[in-house]
Amino acid sequence: METIVHEFPPYRRHEPVHEPGAHGHHEDIGFGRKYVFSTDHKIIGIQYGFTALCFMLFGFFLMLMMRWQIAHPGSPIPVFGPILAKVLGQPAANGVMSPELYNSFGAMHGTIMVFLAIVPLAFAAFGNYVVPLMIGAPDMAFPRVNMASYQAYVLGGLVMLVSFFIPGGAAQAGWTSYSPLATSIPTEGQLFWIIGMVLLITSSLLGAVNFIATIIQLRAPGMTWMRLPFFVWAQFVTAFLLLLAFPPLEAAAVMQLMDNALHTSFFLPTGLAVGGQLAHISGGGSPLLWQHLFWFLGHPEVYVLILPGMGIVCEIIANNTRKPIWGYKSLVYSVLAIGFLSFIVWAHHMYLTGMGTKISAFFQATTMIISIPSVIILTCLFISLWGGSIRFNTPMLFALAFLPMFGIGGLTGLPLGFNASDVYLHDTYYVIAHFHYVVAPGTIFALFAGIYYWFPKMTGRKMNEFWGSVHFWGSLVFMNLVFMPMFAQGIKGMLRRMADGGANYSAARVPDAIGALPGTIMELHSWILWAAVALGIAQIPFILNLFWSINHGEKVGDNPWGSTTLEWQTPTPPPHGNFAEPPQIRRGPYEYSVPGHTTDFTPQNEPDQPGAPVLSPAH
Amino acid sequence: MEIPYAVHPRPDTGIYNAKVGIWLFLASEVMLFGALFSAYVLLRVGAPAGEWPHGWLNVTLGTVNTLVLATSAITTLMAWVACKTRQFGKFKFFHGCTLLLALTFLCVKAYEYHDKWIHYEIHLTDGRIADGHLRARDAGSITIEGRYVTDEKDLYDLRAQKDIQTGEIKIPRSQIKQMENYGPWHNTYLALYFTLTGLHALHILGGSIVIGYLWGPGRKLWKTDPEHFTNRVEVSGLFWHFVDLVWIFLFPVLYLT
Numbered sequence: 001m002e003t004i005v006h007e008f009p010p011y012r013r014h015e016p017v018h019e020p021g022a023h024g025h026h027e028d029i030g031f032g033r034k035y036v037f038s039t040d041h042k043i044i045g046i047q048y049g050f051t052a053l054c055f056m057l058f059g060f061f062l063m064l065m066m067r068w069q070i071a072h073p074g075s076p077i078p079v080f081g082p083i084l085a086k087v088l089g090q091p092a093a094n095g096v097m098s099p100e101l102y103n104s105f106g107a108m109h110g111t112i113m114v115f116l117a118i119v120p121l122a123f124a125a126f127g128n129y130v131v132p133l134m135i136g137a138p139d140m141a142f143p144r145v146n147m148a149s150y151q152a153y154v155l156g157g158l159v160m161l162v163s164f165f166i167p168g169g170a171a172q173a174g175w176t177s178y179s180p181l182a183t184s185i186p187t188e189g190q191l192f193w194i195i196g197m198v199l200l201i202t203s204s205l206l207g208a209v210n211f212i213a214t215i216i217q218l219r220a221p222g223m224t225w226m227r228l229p230f231f232v233w234a235q236f237v238t239a240f241l242l243l244l245a246f247p248p249l250e251a252a253a254v255m256q257l258m259d260n261a262l263h264t265s266f267f268l269p270t271g272l273a274v275g276g277q278l279a280h281i282s283g284g285g286s287p288l289l290w291q292h293l294f295w296f297l298g299h300p301e302v303y304v305l306i307l308p309g310m311g312i313v314c315e316i317i318a319n320n321t322r323k324p325i326w327g328y329k330s331l332v333y334s335v336l337a338i339g340f341l342s343f344i345v346w347a348h349h350m351y352l353t354g355m356g357t358k359i360s361a362f363f364q365a366t367t368m369i370i371s372i373p374s375v376i377i378l379t380c381l382f383i384s385l386w387g388g389s390i391r392f393n394t395p396m397l398f399a400l401a402f403l404p405m406f407g408i409g410g411l412t413g414l415p416l417g418f419n420a421s422d423v424y425l426h427d428t429y430y431v432i433a434h435f436h437y438v439v440a441p442g443t444i445f446a447l448f449a450g451i452y453y454w455f456p457k458m459t460g461r462k463m464n465e466f467w468g469s470v471h472f473w474g475s476l477v478f479m480n481l482v483f484m485p486m487f488a489q490g491i492k493g494m495l496r497r498m499a500d501g502g503a504n505y506s507a508a509r510v511p512d513a514i515g516a517l518p519g520t521i522m523e524l525h526s527w528i529l530w531a532a533v534a535l536g537i538a539q540i541p542f543i544l545n546l547f548w549s550i551n552h553g554e555k556v557g558d559n560p561w562g563s564t565t566l567e568w569q570t571p572t573p574p575p576h577g578n579f580a581e582p583p584q585i586r587r588g589p590y591e592y593s594v595p596g597h598t599t600d601f602t603p604q605n606e607p608d609q610p611g612a613p614v615l616s617p618a619h
Numbered sequence: 620m621e622i623p624y625a626v627h628p629r630p631d632t633g634i635y636n637a638k639v640g641i642w643l644f645l646a647s648e649v650m651l652f653g654a655l656f657s658a659y660v661l662l663r664v665g666a667p668a669g670e671w672p673h674g675w676l677n678v679t680l681g682t683v684n685t686l687v688l689a690t691s692a693i694t695t696l697m698a699w700v701a702c703k704t705r706q707f708g709k710f711k712f713f714h715g716c717t718l719l720l721a722l723t724f725l726c727v728k729a730y731e732y733h734d735k736w737i738h739y740e741i742h743l744t745d746g747r748i749a750d751g752h753l754r755a756r757d758a759g760s761i762t763i764e765g766r767y768v769t770d771e772k773d774l775y776d777l778r779a780q781k782d783i784q785t786g787e788i789k790i791p792r793s794q795i796k797q798m799e800n801y802g803p804w805h806n807t808y809l810a811l812y813f814t815l816t817g818l819h820a821l822h823i824l825g826g827s828i829v830i831g832y833l834w835g836p837g838r839k840l841w842k843t844d845p846e847h848f849t850n851r852v853e854v855s856g857l858f859w860h861f862v863d864l865v866w867i868f869l870f871p872v873l874y875l876t
Binding site: 137140141143208209210213247251266284286289576577 | 620622623624625629632635636637639640643644646647648650651652653654655657658661662665666667670802803804805806807810813814818
């Protein structure tokens, strides 16, 4: 059957496409238009990526300070202590972290890592750079909205950063900002947090609208839905999650803003006492309402964090096993199922709120059901390895490590999803270990894999393989040394969010108490601290490698990994408008090692060879 | 560089980019207001029996505003039809009407807000409560147009009380124990009222700015690319209809129940 070729980008008929290297007029538009106020999806992607990596480093730094305080409560922080004392003043007097500062670092570590580092990197940076290329589009559907999205993100980030320096310091009520705690703490930091969040939510919404519209409208001729690379599907579902899950948090943020600024009582119950005094409020609010609205975002957000990572890993595994991904359709339907189900599991974060056993039972059931598509995805990726001639380059190492690491994170989540076992494990270090396994050695490894994988497309050079593997092995070992002991601590009953790391409940302090934390468990703090320091040191090769390789890496061609997907069929780096000639897509995304083909990969847009068998019939 | 399908519809999806964008945006708006209405339901169901206010808002003004917005929905549609049939004069007339109606809505809303702002509940030292609109205040006393009640509960359900007698009351400041106006801090109902209608009014304002832009400086595009301009009118119109629809829910929820 002959495909009707639509008149694709009409501009191409009027405007000659520039050869790579011959687009000199781009230099004329000036630094500001090109790098700061750019509307080009590739520049915006890189802007997002760079900013998000900086925030990730900052979030990591906050965590290091906290780990010192946990391991050595009340003793001055070496090296950074005096700096903190100078910059922040009283809360870090003499270089010692006060409990208030610990609380605010904890809240901001979570906020920054989730909303300013991982989501912008996984969704906005990779999505912006790769998705339009993968679907054969010249840019995003709304380039100026795209720019506005990045600017709102930067503004939100600045508001969050500024809040560290106001009197009282940054928000202290955890990244979840539970009311009435969030409204009762005497710092304006919470106000900054809310305003920052509203800006970040705005940024995400603009991005989500743009991504979905782009994927629906700008697919090149022949790029049918079932020919989309899995990464595009993952980003598509992620965008829907952001689009529909974030607004309820925005509504909640508006209401908490009203509680803070105009003294309403949306989340403040009647009879609330703060500091032993009856609060002067009208009352009648519901703390549970905040939790419902927060987790209505909060749980889909977990999948916002993980789905792009799964997409990246899938691309890299297909490419480096040199064979089609196993179960492409299962992957697509699973990711759609996850997207839908993630909206009806949120209250499994709230088993201990007293919301009722019937509601708990419902959310326990949906939580168990959502693990099925997740396992299908992971299984498909594992089976894809079977019989492949695997190339162990740096992106592949990170992608392969993602599978068991995410596996650990996912499987340890099951006891938290059952409300009986969650009653014991709730709010312990077990929870911290669980979700960090999903996000840190899970998603962050996938993001590293993506950076190493797409770097040659952005720069025309590869990152150094040796230092890449140093980075990988260091990260893998120390990630596990950081997070594995936390399972043990949590099972022994160590609670999270304690500025003294549980010293008050240790057998050393209260020897006769039943269930007091034994010395072996407390000693793990110091192991974790030094593992975290080592994890930080293991990132140095990455940072140097990233910047050094921009100008000094090994020069490579347009398609160094021998990939089938469209982003590798462009000039390098792709010029404004992306493709040298309008791509016509003829087959599915993972046609590797097709028998009878001259190379072991058949790009999606390669014209059919005469007499060759039809590769992917009638999608 | 031009983005494909920015003006003309893509053949297989049948719509142009901005229309996909606005529908997606409206989906997120549904979730935003959906969350706020859920909050309303949860807080109202959780309120103690007999303490939820009824009849605190002026139904006549609410009805007027409902009709104003309903009419503006029609003029918005007519403005788009005028663009489709390439009658620019008619477009200007109808969207001029839309802008005037939006302004009317906001003025009525501002009057209602002001009415609540000057409405005080005053607890006196002798245990009585004076409730009414502020008329005058000086160093020694407060004058309101209202009434006395003995129990705060008498102030909740105004629909059940026919023929409320009000008069001018002058209260010396020395007798006032506590005095609070009907702002969002007064109780949960007013908090919801101000938040929901405030957010809605911001949407009206945002929509008016867009429509005002198309009616004013944005009309240049009509001369060069009337179809593109018509698309903009359509997209802004879709947003406007959504904002009207939100009001159709707000009116019964806040005014009539």
